[in-house]
Amino acid sequence: GENVEQHPSTLSVQEGDSAVIKCTYSDSASNYFPWYKQELGKGPQLIIDIRSNVGEKKDQRIAVTLNKTAKHFSLHITETQPEDSAVYFCAPGTDKLIFGTGTRLQVFP
Amino acid sequence: EAGVVQSPRYKIIEKKQPVAFWCNPISGHNTLYWYLQNLGQGPELLIRYENEEAVDDSQLPKDRFSAERLKGVDSTLKIQPAELGDSAVYLCASSLAGEETQYFGPGTRLLVL
Numbered sequence: 001g002e003n004v005e006q007h008p009s010t011l012s013v014q015e016g017d018s019a020v021i022k023c024t025y026s027d028s029a030s031n032y033f034p035w036y037k038q039e040l041g042k043g044p045q046l047i048i049d050i051r052s053n054v055g056e057k058k059d060q061r062i063a064v065t066l067n068k069t070a071k072h073f074s075l076h077i078t079e080t081q082p083e084d085s086a087v088y089f090c091a092p093g094t095d096k097l098i099f100g101t102g103t104r105l106q107v108f109p
Numbered sequence: 110e111a112g113v114v115q116s117p118r119y120k121i122i123e124k125k126q127p128v129a130f131w132c133n134p135i136s137g138h139n140t141l142y143w144y145l146q147n148l149g150q151g152p153e154l155l156i157r158y159e160n161e162e163a164v165d166d167s168q169l170p171k172d173r174f175s176a177e178r179l180k181g182v183d184s185t186l187k188i189q190p191a192e193l194g195d196s197a198v199y200l201c202a203s204s205l206a207g208e209e210t211q212y213f214g215p216g217t218r219l220l221v222l
Contacts, residue, residue, distance in 0.1 A: 004151075032209045043113070043200050043213030044152065089151050096165065097211065099151030 002027040006090055006100035013080050014108055021103045023090030024072040030092040033066055035075045038087045038102075047088075048075070080107045111135070113214035115201050121220045127189035130217045134182070134203030141178060142211060143186050144200040152200055152213075158184065159206065191221045 003026040013019050023033075031052040036044035050057045050064045050073065057064050061080075066073040073092070077084055085107045091097040114133040122128050134141050139160050144152035155174065157165040160181040169176065173192070178184040188195055198218050202211040 034209070036213075041215070043202070043215050045213065046210055049210065091151070093209075095209070096154065096157070097209075099153070102149070102151055 002030070002093070002098040004090065004092060004098050004100040006088075006103050008103060009101065010104045010106070012106045012108065015080060015082060017080055019075075019077045019080055019084070019105055019107075021075045021088055021090075021105070022072055023074065023092065023100055025090075025092040025098070026071065027092070027098075028071065029094055030071075031094055032097075033064065033073045033090070033092050034097070035062075035064060036089045036091060036099075038089065040086075044089055044099075077105075080105075082107050082109055113201055113203055113212055115199075115214040115217055117217055118215065119218050119220075121222065122191055123222050124193055125190040127187065128191050128219065129188075130186045130199050130201075130219075132184045132186070132201030132214060134184075134201070135212055137205065138203035138212070139181070139206040140204045141184050142202040142204075143176060143184070144202065144213075146198040146200055146216070148197070155186070191219075193221050195219060196221045 005024045007022050034049035037047045038044040048064050061078045063076040087102045090100045141158040143155040146152045156169045158178045176186045198216040200216045202213045204211045
């Protein structure tokens with residue numbers, strides 16, 4: 001089955017700094033690459049996604065880059081703010097999403 | 110527009126007791142998912158419905174878990190009997206038919222004592 005790994009598992013940054021989370025996957029058939037944000041006591045929320053025919057996508061302070069040859073994609077958050085503190089999950093897949101183990105991001109004021 | 114609704118939000122039961130969770134998806138979403146999320150881990154798919162048909166239940170432990178979506182809208186997930194290891198958050202999600210983006214509810218946090 002699909003093996004999905006995220007690195008790092010925890011990440012602490014100062015407000016205003018950038019944060020990068022990497023996701024590696026094993027299934028070469030994956031063609032959809034989303035990132036979800038989960039705050040305490042809530043369900044995951046989609047923050048950005050990319051499809052396999054695109055290498056990079058940006059939405060304000062958030063960007064996702066995809067390297068399909070190497071089977072990894074990354075989440076980039078610039079100018080981090082305390083409200084970015086949450087657990088972030090990648091979930092590569094096709095019609096079925098396989099979630100990674102998550103990265104806990106803490107942004108200190 | 111209302112999001113995915115789940116109830117109850119919290120449930121505490123003793124082992125061997127039955128428990129049921131309810132989900133109301135976003136209006137118009139044909140596809141409904143139930144996920145299990147253990148502490149410190151990502152969600153794991155239990156079952157996926159397309160309208161009232163379960164199209165993927167390969168990860169559902171069928172000896173104690175059951176689910177239904179009789180009219181293709183609301184869904185219920187049941188555990189009978191519950192075991193200590195079932196303590197987790199049970200998430201419901203929905204999506205439009207043929208679209209990958211899934212919208213999650215807040216989840217039901219189950220504690221089995």
